[in-house]
Every structure is written in structure tokens, then in C-alpha cells.
Amino acid sequence: MRPMARFPALLREAHAASGLSYRQLGDAAFVSRSHVHNIATGKRVPDRRFAEAVDIALGADGRLVAAFEADEAERLEEAATRKTLAASLAASRDLIDLAEMDLDQIHAGVAETAVDYLSTAPGPMLHRTNALRTDVLGRLRDHRHGVNERKDLLVAAGRLSGVLAYAALDLGDPHAALEHARAGARCAQAAGDLELLMWVRGTQSLIARFNGDYGVALDYVRDGLQYAGEVPGTGKARLLSGEAQCLANLGDSVGANRTLDAAERAHEAVRQPDSLAGLFEFSHTKRLYYSGSSLIWLEGGADAQRAERDALAAITSWQQMPPEQRSLDDERLAHVYVATARVQLGDIEGAAEVMRPILTLPPEAQISWINKRAGRVASMLSAPEYATSTAATELRDAITGLEEAPAR
Known part of the structure; x- marks a missing residue:
């Protein structure tokens, strides 16, 4: 911001x-x-x-004084968020060291936090999750735990680290996100929980994709897929969808489409639900969203048509859900992906229409992913073929005028 x-x-x-x-x-x-x-x-x-x-x-x-007061309050809030991000990062480093020790009683509420993350801004979730994990670390240091609780508490600590990884990435800090994810992986390994480890590998791949490190992202996916036959839930579909994103970014249209089809089959084959809902499950809607977010990186044509279709289907699905089940940030990003596909297909007016709700978002809702992906749409509209298009110029200028993402 x-x-x-x-x-x-x-x-x-x-x-x-x-x-x-x-x-x-x-x-x-x-x-x-x-x-x-x-x-x-x-x-x-x-x-x-x-x-x-x-x-x-x-x-x-008094209008200038009022504007000063509003900006000052916003600045102080951002400073508090940065302070919390730093504190949570230090806690992840502690967890990396503590994961090999006896980890014990954890505060209740991990499941609720995982669900609430979908519909709550990452800043407040960062504060909430960090407070929860700070309590966990205090209990660990004081050895306030029961004898038989170690494995369950390791899993809970790993999941909290995973939530923090998502919050840090949404706040625009992939380095902090990687450390949180590493802490989550260490907890999963210490607990012997392959479902959590598989989820963490998918999250590490997501962070690598955010950084543009698609080879590294593929390595994380393929490491996670080795556990696919041993764990319940939607983890395999999630990892395959991440692999499709990597392949698309590397220019492999055939491989990306084939892997998206495999992700669909993996999702249809799920017979046992994920151990935890919310952030830790990969819904049918999220799979459609991943399809759109993958294929927009190719050359247009049939890939752009499938990207537009699947991203629109994801938006429609989210809009039909109760508010607490909607992943608002992903839903907004799906608008950007539809706009990207439409620009690739030459439909500038259609791109402007689907971008309209994104262009009016308040600054606190503009997560780093939205600004990153919307910026690509603006760059596409700067191509020579759009030099005389008033609609392209207006949409490009509107996107450029978006507030910068919060430092998150």
C-alpha cells in the first residue's frame, strides 16, 4: 500500500x-x-x-487534517503488521530448531484459523496466527504438555506455520513465507505426517512460483507427489495443479493441459476427505481456478479459451457459496485471469468488464498477487497492436492507477 x-x-x-x-x-x-x-x-x-x-x-x-489523520492511522497499522511479520518469522526460526525436540501442548483453534483464512484479510490473520503460535512456543519451552501429545502437537504447529506462510506470501514477503513453510515441513517430518508434508511441499512450490523459480517449484511438487498413494484427501490434485502452472510458465502447453486433466481425475478419485478444511483442502472450485491461472501463461488460442472458461466457472462457484466458504482473494484473482485470457483473445471490452470490481478494491484488499498479476495485464495492453485502442489505453491506465499492494 x-x-x-x-x-x-x-x-x-x-x-x-x-x-x-x-x-x-x-x-x-x-x-x-x-x-x-x-x-x-x-x-x-x-x-x-x-x-x-x-x-x-x-x-x-479541516479536510487536510482529516486526511493526515487517516493516513497516519494507516501508516501505524502497516508498521504494526510489519512488526508482527518480523516476530512471526523469528518464531518460525525457533520452530525449525524446536521441531527435533519434544513438542507438546498447543492452543486450540487451528482448524478455525484454517477456515477463517479464506474470508479474512491476511494482515489480521497474521496477527491472530502469530499470537496463537507464540502461545505454542511458550508451552514448548516450558514443557507444559502431556506425555502422549507430541505427534498431534507437531502437526498443529506445522499447520500454524503453513497459515503464516500463506499470510507472509499474500503480504508480499516470499522470503518470510519460505521460512515459515520450512518450519512447517520440519514439524511434519518430525511428526511423520505425510499429509501435512505433502501440503507443505505444495505451499513451497507456490512460493517458488511467486518468485518465478519454476524449476524449483517443480522439484517441490514432485517431491510431494511421492507420498500421493499414502495419504487421504485432495493433496495429489493440488500438487498436479501446481505442476500444470509450472509447465505452462515454462511454455509446455501439451504438458500443462495433460496435467490439468490428471488433476481433475485425481480430484474425482478422492474418497476420504482432507484431515483439515479451509486452507488445507483443495476444492473443485480451486482446481478450476488453478486451470485458469495456469493456461494464461501460454500463447492464447485454445489455452486462453480454456483459461477463461475455467476461471469464470470458479468465480460463479465462489459467488454461490456462503461468505465464510468463499476464498475472496482467489475469487478476485480469477477476475484478473479472465481479463488476461480475454486480452489474449483480443476482447478488450470484455477484459475491462471483468476487471471492474478489481479496480475499485480498497487498498487493504489488494494483496500482492493481485497487483502482480494485474500488472501483467497492463503490460500486455502496452503492446503495439493496442496503441490506437482507446479501450486498451483506458484499461491500462486504470490498472496502473491501482494502489500498490500492502507490504504483505
Whole structure:
């Protein structure tokens, strides 16, 4: 999220209407002309004294002070999130060391956290999950546990680390996400829980794909698939869908489509549910979403048509679910994937239509994935063939105007 976004814009607007120079405005606020300019362009953060002074000088009737207060509250919230992210990362490093020791009693609520993550912003989930795991670490250090609880508690600790990995990645910090995932893998290995280990490998592959390391991402997938015959649930379908994303990004249309078909068969073959719901299960809707998010990386044509169809089907499926079951971030990303496919197919008006709800998202809802993928749509619209297209220019400019993702 771009910090202090309201105040500079309102300051520029009020200044332009006032007829005052920056020097005159600086004199009124007892600062230099360059200081005013740097605040107006977002290069420096104002203090309250400055906000009050320019509010009076420009006759803003308290609007500038209100904008300052809103931006300041947002800045403080972001600082708290960054602090929590750092604290949770330190806890993951502790878990990496503690996973080989006796791990004991864990706080209740892991299952609820896994489900709530789907419909809750990652910032609040980061705070909540970190608080839960901090309690776990305290219990571990104090050896406050029963004799026969070790395996179950290792699994719960690993799952909490997995939730933190997702939150860190959604907050735009793949390095922290990898450490959290590594902690989850160590807990899974220590507990001998192949279902959790398989899930963690899928998450590590997801992080590698975020970083563009598709070879590494494939390695994680294939390591996880070795356990597919031994565990219940949808883990195999999830890993195969991740493999399809890798193959598509590496330009292998035949391999990507074949693997997506295999993921569909794996999903249909599931007879025993995942041990935990929410973030730890791979639904039919999520599989359709993965299809769309994979095939948009190819050359268009039939791949773009399948991507559009499957991503639209995922959106429709999510919209029919109760709010607590909808994965809002994925649903929003599916809009971006449909838009990408439509640009590949030359349907700029259709792309603009499906992007409309994304372009009006509040900054706190713009997770790093959304900005990353929407930026690709904007780049596609900058191609020479769209140079004279008003619709392409308007959509590109609207995407470019999106707030930067929160530092998450």
C-alpha cells in the first residue's frame, strides 16, 4: 500500500486551487519550499503541525487534517503488521530448531484459523496466527504438555506455520513465507505426517512460483507427489495443479493441459476427505481456478479459451457459496485471469468488464498477487497492436492507477 496516499493528493488539489506558491505555503507552515514539494509528491511524511498549518493557509476547513489523520492511522497499522511479520518469522526460526525436540501442548483453534483464512484479510490473520503460535512456543519451552501429545502437537504447529506462510506470501514477503513453510515441513517430518508434508511441499512450490523459480517449484511438487498413494484427501490434485502452472510458465502447453486433466481425475478419485478444511483442502472450485491461472501463461488460442472458461466457472462457484466458504482473494484473482485470457483473445471490452470490481478494491484488499498479476495485464495492453485502442489505453491506465499492494 502506498503510504500517506490521501494527504499529498488533497494537498496538491487545494494548492492548485489556492493560487499560492509552494514558497508562500512553506512560509505559512514555517518550512522550506522544497519541504512542501516533497510532502506534496509523497516523498516525505508530514507531521500534524504541518497539516494544521497548511489546512489553515489553504482554507481547507479541516479536510487536510482529516486526511493526515487517516493516513497516519494507516501508516501505524502497516508498521504494526510489519512488526508482527518480523516476530512471526523469528518464531518460525525457533520452530525449525524446536521441531527435533519434544513438542507438546498447543492452543486450540487451528482448524478455525484454517477456515477463517479464506474470508479474512491476511494482515489480521497474521496477527491472530502469530499470537496463537507464540502461545505454542511458550508451552514448548516450558514443557507444559502431556506425555502422549507430541505427534498431534507437531502437526498443529506445522499447520500454524503453513497459515503464516500463506499470510507472509499474500503480504508480499516470499522470503518470510519460505521460512515459515520450512518450519512447517520440519514439524511434519518430525511428526511423520505425510499429509501435512505433502501440503507443505505444495505451499513451497507456490512460493517458488511467486518468485518465478519454476524449476524449483517443480522439484517441490514432485517431491510431494511421492507420498500421493499414502495419504487421504485432495493433496495429489493440488500438487498436479501446481505442476500444470509450472509447465505452462515454462511454455509446455501439451504438458500443462495433460496435467490439468490428471488433476481433475485425481480430484474425482478422492474418497476420504482432507484431515483439515479451509486452507488445507483443495476444492473443485480451486482446481478450476488453478486451470485458469495456469493456461494464461501460454500463447492464447485454445489455452486462453480454456483459461477463461475455467476461471469464470470458479468465480460463479465462489459467488454461490456462503461468505465464510468463499476464498475472496482467489475469487478476485480469477477476475484478473479472465481479463488476461480475454486480452489474449483480443476482447478488450470484455477484459475491462471483468476487471471492474478489481479496480475499485480498497487498498487493504489488494494483496500482492493481485497487483502482480494485474500488472501483467497492463503490460500486455502496452503492446503495439493496442496503441490506437482507446479501450486498451483506458484499461491500462486504470490498472496502473491501482494502489500498490500492502507490504504483505
